[in-house]
Amino acid sequence: IVLFYFAGHGSQEHAPEEFWTLEPDRLDETLVCYDSRSPGGWDLADKELGKLIAEVAEKNPHIVIIMDCCHSGSGTRGDLKAETAVRKAPVDQRKRPLDSFIFSLAEARSLEQNSTGWTLPRGKHIFLAACQDSELAKEYNGDGQPRGAFSYFLLDTLKKANGSLSYRDLFKRANALVRCKVTAQSPQIEATILSDLDQPFLGGAIAQRTPYFTVCNHKNHGWIIDGGAVHGIPQPIGNETTLLALFPFDTPPQQLRQLSAAIAEARVIEVMPQLSKIQMSGIKHLDPDMTFKAVVTSLPLPPKGVLFAGEAAGLELARTTLLVAGSQNQPSLYVQEVVTPEAAEFKLLARHGQYLITRPADDRPLVAPLQNYTIATALQVIQRLEHIARWTNIVELSSPATSRIRPDAVQMVIYQEGRELQQTQIRLEYRQENGLWKQPTFKVKLKNTSNEALFCALLDLTQRYAVSAGLFETGGIWLKPTEEGWALGGREIYATVPEKLWQQGITEIKDVLKLIVSTAEFDATLLEQEELDLPSRLVKSPSRGHGTLNRLMNRVLSRNLTAVPEEELYDDWIASQITLTTVRPQ
Secondary structure, three states: OEEEEEEOOEEEEEOOHHHOOOOOOOEEEEEOOOOOOOOOOOOEEHHHHHHHHHHHHOOOOOEEEEEEOOOHHHOOOOOEOOOOEEOEOOOEEEEOOHHHOOOOHHHHHHOOEEOOEEOOOOOOOEEEEOOOOOOOOEEEEEOOEEEEHHHHHHHHHHHHOOOOOEHHHHHHHHHHHHHHHOOOOOOEEEEOOHHHHHOEOOOOOOOOOOOOEEEEEEOOOEEEEOOOHHHOOOOOEOOEOOEEEEEEOOOOHHHOOOHHHOOEEEEEEEEOOOOEEEEEEOOOOOOOOOOEEEEEEEOOOOOEEEEEEEOHHHHHHHHHHHOOOOHHHOOOOOEEEEOOHHHOOEEEEEEOOEEEEEOOOOOOEOOOOEEOOOHHHHHHHHHHHHHHHHHHHHHHOOOOOOOOOOOOOEEEEEEEOOEEEOOOEEEEEOEEEOOEEEOOEEEEEEEEOOOOOEEEEEEEEEOOOOEEOOOOOOOOEEEOOOOEEEHHHHOOEEOOOOHHHHHOOOOEEEEEEEEEEEOOOOOHHHHOEOOOOOOOOOOOOOOOOOOHHHHHHOOOOOOOOOOOOHHHOOOOEEEEEEEEEEEOOO
């Protein structure tokens, strides 16, 4: 296990021209060492730290990097303010030559240079940062003394943990408290392999993940959850709203489905793009420093319709399971049985001792069938239906009709071999080279064409019903006006038809790249989910349709005509998408 923890001064320095495509603001983020500002001395740049991590990673340890300093968000605290202090050294105005970096010129020249810049050394690691690369890390008066806010709440979370915490759980609580207690500081978490975030802190077996929202007391909004309109939380309509069960923050994942362990209830009273205000009941003494886990128990949306057909023995088991699939043995929140194909989004077919999930109009399976009719397989098939329904909801997520953000405020541009592809439906084909099939590659660039800073998340929704926010390391990126940002740091993205599926005769795979743009930062990783097994033959991609969520999202954030002063502009959001089809001939 390798732990590198830095709490001190962070800064920036002018980046050499070779790194400009990696740094839209042309500044490297740095750690200020004891001799950094001495004659001939330099800060430790994020690129140099990356090289050191790569060297340590050669022996494959578990590497954790934690930084509580200004500008820490890309890998790398000071003036006394009214409420907090920051630790920040001034920007080093010297122009730093490339040969002053800890990698040699020969090594630098050997790095791959292409249209989007240089590929730098990179080792497998998990990284927690106090703030974005453009922000200052604040101090917080905890326990009667000033401490780095991120360090304080990170350690507070570890002390209060009941057993081991995953990185994701550790970060979610610390992040929520920092954002609620400190102004303009947004902690970040990255991992070179996103699933590593479900490991226990300082390593161990990857734990089962149970999605939940985090509840904390926000200094401006009161009690909130860290999910909003971009996560599919619908705006309250009359008396209909989202209901939640609240659990102590140290509740193990497996107990979050047991409402008997809940200590309170909450209802959503207002939905913003990135968070929602809630009203709690059932807790007599609320400490503003308390945090909770929250799971949804009721949504003001009709679940997706499922048509049941086939053998009675299998269907009865599935019906019984569907009615207790939600929390506290309540009906599923995401799917319900309907009796006509017109009202159905999916069909559950019990045939020849198998469960199959299909579209209402045909019997082609969307995912691999489940053998035998048992309590276990009935539960599994309902869980798969819920999984597909959540995926479909994200695909259907559309911009609110009242958004002030222009639809083209952030342009998503696909490049292949240096050529810009402008279609919204793109085909990427394998080609033969020297008798071998070569995967197609592409790059994705986002460009902010608006006059305000915007937060962008790029989701990959695969045909196997997975949702990933990993194209940007922290799940999203802030872009200032005219700034550009490259997915995966400008590296080539490989489009793949997996060998296992190709051997089964599947020659085409579809991905939906979903761009969500907001004036406020949000946690896109809350939308992530794992893939399901595809059937042994290709099926038609799920239709986008115009379902209930799509229609409802057009009402989200609706507001009466009003004169809003410019300095009080509300947070807003929009969404768009591109479909990629990867083709691998037989």
